[in-house]
Amino acid sequence: MPQAGEQDRMTHRLVDSPAGRTHVVEQGSGPLVLLVHGFPESWYSWRHQMPALAAAGYRAAAIDVRGYGRSSRPHAVEAYRMRELVADNAAVVEGLGERSAVIAGHDWGAPIAATSALLRPDVFRAVAMLSVPYTPPGGPRPSEVFAGMGGEEEFYVSYFQRPGRAEAEIEPDVRGWLAGIYAALSAGTMPGPDAPDPHFVSPGGTMRERFPAGGELPAWLSEADLDFYAGEFERTGLTGALNRYRNMDRDWEDLAEFRGAPVTQPSLFVGGAMDASTTWMSGAVKEFPTTLPGLSGAHILDGCGHWVQQERPGETNRLLTGWLASLPQQR
Template sequence: MSKPTQRMVETNGIRLNVAEQGDGPLVLLCHGFPESWYSWRHQLGALAAAGFHAVAPDMRGYGRSDRPEAVEEYTLFHLVGDMVGLLDALEAPTAIIAGHDWGAVVAWHAALLRPDRFQAVIGLSVPFRPRAKARPTSLMPRTTDSQFYQLYFQQPGIAEAELERDPRTTVRAMLYAASGDAPNTNAGGIGMVPHGGGFLQAVEAPPGLPPWLSQGDLDFYAGEFQRTGFSGGLNWYRNIDRNWELMAPFAGARIKVPALYIAGDRDLVVAFPGMDQLLANLGNFVPQLRDMLMLPGCGHWTQQERPDEVNAAMIHFLRSLREQR
């Protein structure tokens, strides 16, 4: 089996580095934080072998892709616009879009806003969340001695100083702590950061690498963030309230294309407050939700922790779409 090739593509006023493999119907793969195209390394070959053209970009702010300076250039409209522009650059009228973590947010909204271009959607870890009734940061947990990690990420420079001190330690700790291999020690205060402390304080140092992560994998991620820093990825979080403002015209809109949702039952995202209700009602907001797959013992890094099961589910869903045409 050949390996994915990489190239730079002009889209939406910036350049994105894309890894791609295979020929056939286009499947876009959007990664999350703190990752890169490389988080889809197990899917590119599998999708290519199944007869698809798999394309995984370094998303805006990551890897070899452009990293605009201005915080406000990382809104959902920019990110979805990058994916629409990528289709244009690839001369593809339509695609199926898949995303994990923040990439799932992009994928869901691409399907919501441009169903003419994105004809089906696969979300990993993060489900589609309808627009909240109030500014999102106002709803995030905070106590007298701690705050939700997304609030900690809001002020430019603070999280960067901590995470960039030693990118290898940062990535290793984050990949382990949110995986299904880590002990569930923070269940009572998921994602809370102590005031005056740091994000990594509550993250347990891994005793070794989990079986799904090799030294070579860690070297790749660490090298990318050593070179780029973390500002690009953190700027996505700094647009949470701005996204809420921009999405006002789409309040109550439903995703009308076929959809698949996959998550691990040990994913911290699934344990966030209110997530049980959201998942129970996901079919109301995504009426063509074909399946919800919950992988036992799997943590947050869905497609890396359980590549075989994720590949099988994705390919089954993609083939079912082809058969219906």
């Protein structure tokens, strides 16, 4: 690997966007690769990918999604609908002086990336999705689907819907809650198959009650890493991040014209074999020949949980850089 020069060091900037401003961290030069994180994370979740992308000849740009980190946090709940996030991504590409980009996303970042490719194929020429498979817009109203899950228990997405409710659980101890959710969804620290599922909340309960006891951090997460994430959310609060979940029905309405639409650009999927986001949506993976006709590969990593690019950075980097090298040269 070449020695890091000036252009290979991470640099921070704020770019004008419909959100107000979007915080972007860059490394390297070459074709632009826009990296979109999920919940509850930040640009920092791509810290292992950025040097690898830079070394491979790409300009890696990891954003804080609106509501997170140093990016703007609009007050209105509806400001976090999917179309707004797509507009932010397109504005970042333009603000960085580029006409097009490859976009990659993890967790919530995966559907944000896929929808960016769907709505703005003129800007996003290829898309990689980690953990959450692509499903075309449409189907039943999301709130009705989630309300029907879990029987007497409440699915976490439903739990997040009422403003202030999840915040009241998380914000008194941000660091402890983050450590719990990261451990609960990581290989090696997630609850066993006979333990209560942390994706569901018992009547009158909290998510925290289902997190692993003992406080052991997953192998991929150092105390310093946890300090970084906790510091970001202690400063910003959780409302902006949670507002993404509170717009799923609005997205369903906003994207009605794209119901059933495939993403036709070159694509890549990487998921963890122990990740509920991948296993619950295995049917979506089987539909990839129809929904992702430009798919190069769907890779399910054995022994991997939800935080794919942090749990398995080496494998993720090899898959991403190999896929990027296979794409047509940017014109």
